[in-house]
Amino acid sequence: MRLLTFIEKESHQSYRQIVVIAVVSGIANGLLLSIVNHAAARVAKGEDLTELFLLYMIAFVLFLYGQWYSFTQAVVVIEDAMFNIRIRLTHKIRQVELSFIESTASHDLYSRLTQNNAIMSQAIPQITSAVQVGMLLVFSLLYLGYLSPVSFVIAALAIVVGISLFISESKTIKADLLQVKHKEAGYFTLITHLIDGFKEIRLSQAKNDAILSHISQASKEAQHIRVEAGRQEVKMWGFGRIFIYTLMPVLIFIIPSFIHENPSDIYKITATLLFMAGPINLLANALPMFNRVDLAIHDLTQLETEMDAAIAPESTATQNSCFDFDDLHLTDISFSYPSKNDDLVFSVGPFEGTLHRGELLFIIGGNGSGKSTFLKLLTGLYYPSTGAIHVGTALVKHGNYQAYRELFTTVYTDFHLFDKIYGVNNLQAEDVTYWLEKMHLQHKVKYQDGGFTSTSLSTGQRKRLALIAALLEDKPILILDEFAADQDPSFRKYFYEVLLLELKALGKTIIAVTHDDHYFHVADRVLKMDEGKLLPYDTLHDFHPPVTP
Numbered sequence: 001m002r003l004l005t006f007i008e009k010e011s012h013q014s015y016r017q018i019v020v021i022a023v024v025s026g027i028a029n030g031l032l033l034s035i036v037n038h039a040a041a042r043v044a045k046g047e048d049l050t051e052l053f054l055l056y057m058i059a060f061v062l063f064l065y066g067q068w069y070s071f072t073q074a075v076v077v078i079e080d081a082m083f084n085i086r087i088r089l090t091h092k093i094r095q096v097e098l099s100f101i102e103s104t105a106s107h108d109l110y111s112r113l114t115q116n117n118a119i120m121s122q123a124i125p126q127i128t129s130a131v132q133v134g135m136l137l138v139f140s141l142l143y144l145g146y147l148s149p150v151s152f153v154i155a156a157l158a159i160v161v162g163i164s165l166f167i168s169e170s171k172t173i174k175a176d177l178l179q180v181k182h183k184e185a186g187y188f189t190l191i192t193h194l195i196d197g198f199k200e201i202r203l204s205q206a207k208n209d210a211i212l213s214h215i216s217q218a219s220k221e222a223q224h225i226r227v228e229a230g231r232q233e234v235k236m237w238g239f240g241r242i243f244i245y246t247l248m249p250v251l252i253f254i255i256p257s258f259i260h261e262n263p264s265d266i267y268k269i270t271a272t273l274l275f276m277a278g279p280i281n282l283l284a285n286a287l288p289m290f291n292r293v294d295l296a297i298h299d300l301t302q303l304e305t306e307m308d309a310a311i312a313p314e315s316t317a318t319q320n321s322c323f324d325f326d327d328l329h330l331t332d333i334s335f336s337y338p339s340k341n342d343d344l345v346f347s348v349g350p351f352e353g354t355l356h357r358g359e360l361l362f363i364i365g366g367n368g369s370g371k372s373t374f375l376k377l378l379t380g381l382y383y384p385s386t387g388a389i390h391v392g393t394a395l396v397k398h399g400n401y402q403a404y405r406e407l408f409t410t411v412y413t414d415f416h417l418f419d420k421i422y423g424v425n426n427l428q429a430e431d432v433t434y435w436l437e438k439m440h441l442q443h444k445v446k447y448q449d450g451g452f453t454s455t456s457l458s459t460g461q462r463k464r465l466a467l468i469a470a471l472l473e474d475k476p477i478l479i480l481d482e483f484a485a486d487q488d489p490s491f492r493k494y495f496y497e498v499l500l501l502e503l504k505a506l507g508k509t510i511i512a513v514t515h516d517d518h519y520f521h522v523a524d525r526v527l528k529m530d531e532g533k534l535l536p537y538d539t540l541h542d543f544h545p546p547v548t549p
């Protein structure tokens with residue numbers, strides 16, 4: 001039972017107490033049955049029922065309390081387990097390597113995390129009832145055994161056969177449900193395209209229709225498999241009922257005539273079997289949920305295994321070290337993307353060189369030449385395939401990589417603007433206001449509650465906010481990937497001729513990817529990336545002199 005292992009592993013709350021109380025409730029239920037049967041026999045003989053009535057009330061209270069307690073506590077335990085796995089997976093997302101995030105579609109991650117949780121939360125009440133009902137059945141069965149051992153053996157055998165059939169049928173149903181999951185992941189992908197590409201779709205009816213037809217087709221395929229799985233579930237449900245309603249006459253009409261039971265016991269057996277019919281129905285209804293929950297747990301476990309494989313050991317180790325940065329040395333470092341299907345992989349490097357504190361370095365190069373790859377390698381988001389990085393004389397190695405990453409702050413081309421300014425100790429409103437003024441945004445945006453009052457701005461303005469957030473982190477090395485590309489000419493000029501120089505004067509080391517050859521003169525060095533190799537740019541021959549106004 002994956003569910004039990006899951007609860008045992010994930011929940012801090014003990015479920016054993018719930019089992020004990022559920023057992024007590026089951027016993028009370030068995031008692032209720034036997035009391036009713038005894039009371040019926042006594043009524044026939046005209047005997048006093050007070051004692052039995054009192055016993056009935058005690059058993060009833062025990063039964064009711066047990067049901068209520070086990071139901072509420074089961075929900076608490078399962079929700080606790082769900083909370084723990086959700087937090088742990090979120091924690092692990094923070095630790096995985098960038099390559100994992102780059103190779104996993106974000107909508108796939110969302111759908112796996114959210115859908116599985118939703119399935120579990122929806123299914124748990126049904127499963128809890130099923131477990132309670134199961135408990136009722138066990139004790140009713142034991143009572144049946146007390147009345148008639150032969151009936152008990154036959155009913156128990158029938159139940160074992162029924163459960164075995166359910167398990168074998170479940171394999172087909174689970175395979176179908178797994179396919180539905182994959183199809184739904186495809187549906188999520190298409191919906192993401194629909195939302196992200198909304199502007200393009202809105203302008204072209206042909207594109208709009210084509211994507212809709214693709215979505216309909218994907219949904220149709222999922223629907224088809226879902227219907228198949230539903231059919232199988234209904235088949236099992238019907239089969240379960242045929243089973244129960246065949247079992248009852250066998251136990252009531254056939255068995256007594258063979259073993260000559262006491263006629264008064266036949267009434268009791270009949271009453272017990274009728275009493276069991278309801279719970280068996282409930283159980284049969286809840287069984288499909290077991291398959292869904294089983295799959296959800298399997299998928300979450302698999303996701304965690306994939307994440308674990310993508311977590312470097314040092315991500316989990318305590319990082320005590322920190323680097324004093326004055327010089328950073330690259331010795332023959334190179335990097336290659338992992339090969340998929342024996343495709344030719346892109347490589348950068350080997351790089352050799354030193355970066356100094358307070359230096360302003362420009363990197364230029366054509367599309368796809370490897371500039372962003374180099375920056376990810378330099379900032380420690382990718383590990384070098386060869387070579388070594390030293391900060392001063394300290395070697396950057398597994399164990400201090402996170403400390404190394406802490407040297408950098410970045411505004412990549414695909415930057416993300418967070419809803420709050422995270423990760424800044426002692427964030428002061430006046431510091432944010434200072435930088436808002438420096439970025440010429442003071443009339444547009446204000447600082448409020450740890451964030452900006454608005455992020456609904458133009459791309460260039462949003463980039464300036466991202467730069468503010470980066471600067472507030474106060475790291476020694478600032479990486480800017482085509483920052484100026486979305487800025488207007490006057491801010492661009494201000495950025496190159498004022499802002500960068502002021503940052504440099506503050507002791508910041510700045511590496512900026514740029515194509516603005518009009519401003520190369522402000523850099524200490526300009527390097528050119530060409531097919532993964534970084535070369536000094538010949539400023540004397542290729543340099544465009546600054547335009548004098």
Ligand SMILES: Nc1ncnc2c1ncn2[C@@H]1O[C@H](COP(=O)(O)OP(=O)(O)OP(=O)(O)O)[C@@H](O)[C@H]1O
Pocket residue numbers: 102337338346365366367368369370371372373374529
């Ligand atoms: N996640 C990835 N997996 C595999 N290959 C990649 C990945 N990202 C980039 N590449 C490959 O690396 C090459 C260099 O890409 P990179 O983004 O570093 O170029 P760039 O110089 O920054 O280009 P641009 O100026 O267009 O941003 C690309 O041609 C691409 O084939």
